[in-house]
Amino acid sequence: MELNNKYIHKVQYYETDRMAIVHHSNYIRWFEEARLDYMKNNGVDYASIENKGVFMPVINVNCEYKYSAKFGDWAVIETNLTKYNGIVMEFSYVAYLQDTDVVLVRGNSKHCFIDENTRKPVNMKKRMPEEHEATLRVLENTNNI
Amino acid sequence: MELNNKYIHKVQYYETDRMAIVHHSNYIRWFEEARLDYMKNNGVDYASIENKGVFMPVINVNCEYKYSAKFGDWAVIETNLTKYNGIVMEFSYVAYLQDTDVVLVRGNSKHCFIDENTRKPVNMKKRMPEEHEATLRVLENTNNI
Amino acid sequence: MELNNKYIHKVQYYETDRMAIVHHSNYIRWFEEARLDYMKNNGVDYASIENKGVFMPVINVNCEYKYSAKFGDWAVIETNLTKYNGIVMEFSYVAYLQDTDVVLVRGNSKHCFIDENTRKPVNMKKRMPEEHEATLRVLENTNNI
Amino acid sequence: MELNNKYIHKVQYYETDRMAIVHHSNYIRWFEEARLDYMKNNGVDYASIENKGVFMPVINVNCEYKYSAKFGDWAVIETNLTKYNGIVMEFSYVAYLQDTDVVLVRGNSKHCFIDENTRKPVNMKKRMPEEHEATLRVLENTNNI
Numbered sequence: 001m002e003l004n005n006k007y008i009h010k011v012q013y014y015e016t017d018r019m020a021i022v023h024h025s026n027y028i029r030w031f032e033e034a035r036l037d038y039m040k041n042n043g044v045d046y047a048s049i050e051n052k053g054v055f056m057p058v059i060n061v062n063c064e065y066k067y068s069a070k071f072g073d074w075a076v077i078e079t080n081l082t083k084y085n086g087i088v089m090e091f092s093y094v095a096y097l098q099d100t101d102v103v104l105v106r107g108n109s110k111h112c113f114i115d116e117n118t119r120k121p122v123n124m125k126k127r128m129p130e131e132h133e134a135t136l137r138v139l140e141n142t143n144n145i
Numbered sequence: 146m147e148l149n150n151k152y153i154h155k156v157q158y159y160e161t162d163r164m165a166i167v168h169h170s171n172y173i174r175w176f177e178e179a180r181l182d183y184m185k186n187n188g189v190d191y192a193s194i195e196n197k198g199v200f201m202p203v204i205n206v207n208c209e210y211k212y213s214a215k216f217g218d219w220a221v222i223e224t225n226l227t228k229y230n231g232i233v234m235e236f237s238y239v240a241y242l243q244d245t246d247v248v249l250v251r252g253n254s255k256h257c258f259i260d261e262n263t264r265k266p267v268n269m270k271k272r273m274p275e276e277h278e279a280t281l282r283v284l285e286n287t288n289n290i
Numbered sequence: 291m292e293l294n295n296k297y298i299h300k301v302q303y304y305e306t307d308r309m310a311i312v313h314h315s316n317y318i319r320w321f322e323e324a325r326l327d328y329m330k331n332n333g334v335d336y337a338s339i340e341n342k343g344v345f346m347p348v349i350n351v352n353c354e355y356k357y358s359a360k361f362g363d364w365a366v367i368e369t370n371l372t373k374y375n376g377i378v379m380e381f382s383y384v385a386y387l388q389d390t391d392v393v394l395v396r397g398n399s400k401h402c403f404i405d406e407n408t409r410k411p412v413n414m415k416k417r418m419p420e421e422h423e424a425t426l427r428v429l430e431n432t433n434n435i
Numbered sequence: 436m437e438l439n440n441k442y443i444h445k446v447q448y449y450e451t452d453r454m455a456i457v458h459h460s461n462y463i464r465w466f467e468e469a470r471l472d473y474m475k476n477n478g479v480d481y482a483s484i485e486n487k488g489v490f491m492p493v494i495n496v497n498c499e500y501k502y503s504a505k506f507g508d509w510a511v512i513e514t515n516l517t518k519y520n521g522i523v524m525e526f527s528y529v530a531y532l533q534d535t536d537v538v539l540v541r542g543n544s545k546h547c548f549i550d551e552n553t554r555k556p557v558n559m560k561k562r563m564p565e566e567h568e569a570t571l572r573v574l575e576n577t578n579n580i
Contacts, residue, residue: 013326013336014170014319016163018216018485023159024493025463029304032460036303046303047362050453058459062497071163072337158471158481159464163340169348170318174449177315181448191448192507195308203314207352217482304458308451308506315449361453 004041005080007034008098011073021068027105028061031093034077035109038091042141043134053116054127056089063107067097074098084139086125086132088112149186150225152179153243156218166213172250173206176238179222180254183236187286188279198261199272201234208252212242219243229284231270231277233257294331295370295432297324298388301363311358317395318351321383324367325399328381332431333424343406344417346379353397357387364388374429376415376422378402439476440515442469443533446508456503462540463496466528469512470544473526477576478569488551489562491524498542502532509533519574521560521567523547 009030017023036046046056069075075095083090089111095104113122124132154175162168181191191201214220221243228235234256240249258267269277299320307313326336336346359365365385373380379401385394403412414422444465452458471481481491504510511533518525524546530539548557559567 012319012323014162014168014322017159018161018163018165019490019492020163021492024496025159025460025467028460028463029302032304033302045362050361055454057454057456057503058500060497060499061459062495064495065493068492071340072335157464157468159467164345164347166347169351170315170322173315173318174447177449178447190507195506200309202309202311202358203355205352205354206314208350210347210349210351213347216485217480304452304460306453307449308453308455310453313449 005038005078007037007077007079009033009075009077009095011069011071011075013071016071019068021070024063024065027063027065027095027107030075030077030095031061031063031079031091031107031109034079034093034095035091038079038081039135039138042138044131044138049128049131050116052128054122054124055114055116056111057114058109059088059112060110061107062109063105065105066103069095069097069104075104081135081138081142082108084135086113086123087121089135150183150223152182152222152224154178154220154222154240156214156216156220158216161216164213166215169208169210172208172210172240172252175220175222175240176206176208176224176236176252176254179224179238179240180236183224183226184280184283187283189276189283194273194276195261197273199267199269200259200261201256202259203254204233204257205255206252207254208250210250211248214240214242214249220249226280226283226287227253229280231258231268232266234280295328295368297327297367297369299323299365299367299385301359301361301365303361306361309358311360314353314355317353317355317385317397320365320367320385321351321353321369321381321397321399324369324383324385325381328369328371329425329428332428334421334428339418339421340406342418344412344414345404345406346401347404348399349378349402350400351397352399353395355395356393359385359387359394365394371425371428371432372398374425376403376413377411379425440473440513442472442512442514444468444510444512444530446504446506446510448506451506454503456505459498459500462498462500462530462542465510465512465530466496466498466514466526466542466544469514469528469530470526473514473516474570474573477573479566479573484563484566485551487563489557489559490549490551491546492549493544494523494547495545496542497544498540500540501538504530504532504539510539516570516573516577517543519570521548521558522556524570 015022015026077095080092082092092108094106160167160171222240225237237253239251305312305316367385370382382398384396450457450461512530515527517527527543529541
């Protein structure tokens with residue numbers, strides 16, 4: 001199986017700041033866009049997981065800024081699942097300009113799973129075995145690249 | 146009773162855009178900040194209303210832009226409750242620079258009340274008589290200014 | 291000429307709020323996305339206008355909320371140029387769910403043109419005749435629909 | 436000299452997401468609010484630095500999430516300058532709930548200095564000796580705590 005892990009984001013005017021570049025906080029949002037799209041494309045729909053009562057909050061995020069995106073640019077965000085064990089989940093990201101391949105940012109994020117009501121951690125292997133297996137398959141395919 | 150309807154907002158860097166001014170969508174957020182602060186200061190705590198299962202979505206918003214706020218500016222947003230009947234609620238706003246009184250924007254918003262679960266309209270007079278009475282008092286005091 | 295005035299926006303998780311729906315301020319941003327895309331598709335590239343030293347600030351915006359978009363929804367925003375004379379420019383918008391055609395919001399916005407440095411109004415007919423003519427053609431085609 | 440490094444942020448409704456907590460990207464914005472406030476309170480006004488033609492972009496940001504802030508909470512963000520040499524600048528942050536001291540997030544950010552026009556790195560020691568000295572004093576006072 002080939003993973004579809006390239007997500008396209010068009011830079012919006014409202015994402016720019018006084019420096020005339022994308023405000024640094026927005027790349028954290030792009031990571032979220034790309035992560036959820038990547039998971040869904042590979043069989044794990046986060047909207048459906050939430051509808052069954054589980055949230056996936058962020059417990060760590062890191063972003064290294066290499067080059068500044070500007071209004072009108074098109075960015076590609078490549079996501080990879082780098083760790084998953086039913087308890088925690090980690091992703092790495094690289095975003096670059098679609099036209100030139102110039103790298104904009106590199107980053108990663110770490111997540112856990114909690115119950116919507118109790119807000120206590122849940123083990124996805126027990127709580128949602130189907131989504132758990134689908135996620136393990138994504139991890140396996142990522143490692144095989 | 147004198148209404149405390151002046152809310153102070155410090156313009157943040159991340160609120161600016163490529164024009165080096167506050168992005169126009171942020172004033173809609175300032176209206177929300179000011180509205181919720183105004184209600185709370187006058188005895189109607191929206192967080193508490195939500196915790197009892199009622200949401201207050203926006204059904205109309207309008208904003209007229211007169212002058213541009215910049216990073217580092219301090220703005221004052223004056224809110225007034227202009228209509229309330231237990232079913233719908235309307236506010237007017239004017240934001241100006243704290244130092245110079247130069248008007249930044251004028252606007253208004255209209256809201257209704259819905260149940261968190263059914264998402265159906267609720268009548269606050271029946272559902273939350275205490276908050277209803279408190280809101281009527283705010284309306285009365287506004288009209289007496 | 292047929293105008294391409296349908297813009298697709300995928301609802302992002304970070305656009306939702308505590309009500310589990312898109313925060314009302316974000317529709318104002320969608321209007322911007324749709325407006326700039328619409329203009330560019332029809333031969334008027336705002337990025338290029340800015341690079342030549344003219345900004346197009348918003349002087350009025352209005353939005354009527356009919357139905358709430360949720361995370362995972364796909365929205366279509368239809369934009370129409372409703373007025374243009376080289377000094378001011380007006381657009382109308384309607385956003386609806388792609389799957390069901392249910393209307394989310396209706397709105398409009400009014401804009402003027404200012405010089406980047408002086409921040410004084412400019413007449414596009416004199417300052418950028420080519421973009422002025424292109425915009426008049428968009429207006430004409432809109433009216434002929 | 437005692438450093439004033441405590442910044443108060445009131446959690447806004449529009450900062451919350453579908454999980455009914457502050458969206459994780461917003462803490463990155465709080466860091467910015469706190470950092471600029473901290474610098475200004477200690478004699479280094481970023482607005483003034485920008486007006487003299489120097490930008491201070493972010494080159495790395497990290498955030499560890501410990502507890503979730505909710506609408507209506509008041510957060511305190513403590514900032515410390517941890518490195519500065521005229522070329523790069525680093526800050527650490529901790530945000531906690533004002534009422535309970537419960538830690539929300541810990542993070543840090545790294546910055547450089549660039550010329551507004553050339554976008555090339557500048558050495559603040561040469562370009563703005565006064566601001567450079569003021570920043571060194573902040574660093575010294577931080578280290579003496």
